[in-house]
Amino acid sequence: MSAEPTSPSAPRVAVVTGGWRGIGRATAARLAADGFAVVIGYAGNRDLAEAAARGITAVGGRAVAVRADIADEGQVAELFRAAATEFGGVDVVVHAAGRMRLAPIAELDLAELDTMHRSDIRGTFVVAREAARTLRRGGAFVGFSSSVVSLAFAPGPTATDLFLDGKDEETVARPAAQPPLERLGTPVDLADVVAFLASPAGHWVNGQVVRANGGIV
Numbered sequence: 001m002s003a004e005p006t007s008p009s010a011p012r013v014a015v016v017t018g019g020w021r022g023i024g025r026a027t028a029a030r031l032a033a034d035g036f037a038v039v040i041g042y043a044g045n046r047d048l049a050e051a052a053a054r055g056i057t058a059v060g061g062r063a064v065a066v067r068a069d070i071a072d073e074g075q076v077a078e079l080f081r082a083a084a085t086e087f088g089g090v091d092v093v094v095h096a097a098g099r100m101r102l103a104p105i106a107e108l109d110l111a112e113l114d115t116m117h118r119s120d121i122r123g124t125f126v127v128a129r130e131a132a133r134t135l136r137r138g139g140a141f142v143g144f145s146s147s148v149v150s151l152a153f154a155p156g157p158t159a160t161d162l163f164l165d166g167k168d169e170e171t172v173a174r175p176a177a178q179p180p181l182e183r184l185g186t187p188v189d190l191a192d193v194v195a196f197l198a199s200p201a202g203h204w205v206n207g208q209v210v211r212a213n214g215g216i217v
Helices: 022-033 046-057 073-087 110-134 169-176 187-198
Strands: 013-017 037-042 062-067 092-095 140-143
Touching (some): 022 046, 022 062, 022 092, 022 187, 037 073, 046 062, 062 073, 092 187, 110 140, 140 187
Parallel strands (some): 092 140
């Protein structure tokens, strides 16, 4: 059952998992600029998460960083409770946390596969389930996937540290050439889409896959 809607005078509240870097960090900053109080969820890098929160508060926004393993249902519940305690509830959940390890099948260590499965499959379910239980009426859940689900080659080209790590210029140039705009996307490109979906203007977009990938088909 959805919680009660926020009152007109209360700030809307967003929980952003993975909000300490890349798309998540850009999204947290954009939502804060739009007037949201933001809870930045992180698993390990406390310094960067707190720096992201300070960056928001330094320009007059409201933000806190809260540690939570997204695959641990107890910790995720605590993340949402922290949002309720600090800001009064949750109106938007942006699930931007995840792991990516690219390797040929013959070279991928099973421990890496298990880690990705725990984070990207179980973690996504745990966060989505808690969002369904907690979001106030009129709330929104935005998750991220990759254009690789519809292509036989190359993941969706967004220039995050996670995407760029370990790749040489030639490897980066190939996906950058795929979109008609002939460039990699940026975290801000994705944050702008999330901001629309999280706003009242985006509430008629419901249960859809939005391919924000520069035009790759």
